Amino acid sequence: MNQQYPQQPPQPQPPKKNSTGKIVGLGCLGVVALFVLIGIVGAVAGGGDGDGTDGKNDTAASAGAAPGGKEKQKEEEEGEAKPKTEAPDEGPVKITAKTTPFAKTVLADGTGYTSVRVTITNSGDDTIDVNPLYFTITDTGGTKHTAELGVDENQIDTVHLAPGENTTGSVTGKGTFTPEYVTYTDGLLGDPLRVDVS
Template sequence: MSYQQPQQPGWGQQPPPPKKGKTGKILGFGCLGIVGLFVLVGIVAVAAGGDEDSTKPPAAAVDAKPGKAEDAKVDAPREELAKKAPVTVTARTVDFKKSILAQGEDYTSVQVTITNNSKNDLDINPLYVTITDTNGSKHTAELGVDEDQLDTVSLAPGENVTGTITGKGKFDAKYVTYTDGLIGDSVRGNVS
């Protein structure tokens, strides 16, 4: 008689694979759908914004009253029309006033006045203003290098603020651009 050992259960057999649920797929497609929705909303917002020059007044303001009033507005200087815009920016060159944070004298300063003509508060920050030179190069604000730097404030309707924006290097400033927030509408002001 031969002796055989009994085989233990499970030896040589693979356990059945676990059943996969559909929950993971549903969550994955749900998250993908939300991301897709945000992308779609962003595309629609950019398309609706267009690339209008924000220093121009809205067309409704110019076309509101036909007749003689319209003729007067057509003949009015662009500066008067720009004053009716929600935000106006004026700028002029000024001498650089070195602060203790400046390293050297190689800076260009522009005095900027921003006026809030809208009905809402307006956040102002030196980082929201850039200087473009006569060569077309854009210069960002160097913080703390000029004694008269533009303050970070919230302007109520009708208020304005004046301060300098300073760029690194020596250049001839052509215009400044204020952007409402980091990605909002932009308004230009020519440097005089």
């Protein structure tokens, strides 16, 4: 005799595990890793000598050897170090600055302005950018004046200077003052270059 066994109902499949938690966890880990990477890059780019002094020992060691070394060390420690002044025959960029009369345009309002005639020459191997906004004028009292755009007829042009080229024009600050030096920076990340106004 054949004995029939009752059929068993099909067994339900076990529910699939949701991997949403793993995805969120890996995403958070990725964000944390990104911030750590940015921090490391920032620390490396921020510099320092690797001795934990951020270059202060180098300044202290050379302070006695350079003329005016103690004043320079004090300025650097206070974060008020002035940009380097290059002699006319040093470096890839040469600048001269002379006082010049202000040549008013229709954009100038009734307040006073002071202009400096600047000649910039590219003596290097790479193209440099010149823009009135890359210049500041510092007066004899130590106040820095940013360039006022479009107020002087002879304003220096915005140009790219190839090696060997030069351009001349005025840089103008608001107010009446006696200019002491002009500072030029090639773009936002370049090193500032200072020249005395003659």
